[in-house]
Amino acid sequence: MSKKPDPPAKPAADPAAGGDPVSRFEASLKELEEIVARMERGDLPLEQSLQLFERGVALTRECRSSLDGAELRVRNLLEPDQGASFDATEDDI
Numbered sequence: 603m604s605k606k607p608d609p610p611a612k613p614a615a616d617p618a619a620g621g622d623p624v625s626r627f628e629a630s631l632k633e634l635e636e637i638v639a640r641m642e643r644g645d646l647p648l649e650q651s652l653q654l655f656e657r658g659v660a661l662t663r664e665c666r667s668s669l670d671g672a673e674l675r676v677r678n679l680l681e682p683d684q685g686a687s688f689d690a691t692e693d694d695i
Contacts, residue, residue: 627668634661 637658641651 623668623671627665630661630664630668634658634665637661 637654640646641654641658646654
């Protein structure tokens with residue numbers, strides 16, 4: 603009997619591609635931090651530095667968009683109802 607070869611390994615799923623918004627934000631931020639660390643070492647060729655810089659700009663925009671969305675959600679939650687007033691006046695007491 604001959605043993606069948608193992609199937610090729612599947613590529614790892616991109617954590618930023620799916621899942622909830624918080625997971626995507628955290629994955630993007632982690633990748634951005636790794637890019638910054640690599641570039642700060644200063645030992646990359648120019649072309650690779652430019653590619654990483656481009657990816658970093660894209661990740662920064664993704665993170666900024668996520669933060670803007672979260673800020674909007676918080677503002678909507680903290681915004682008082684337009685029609686109701688909960689302030690008591692002396693006449694109400």
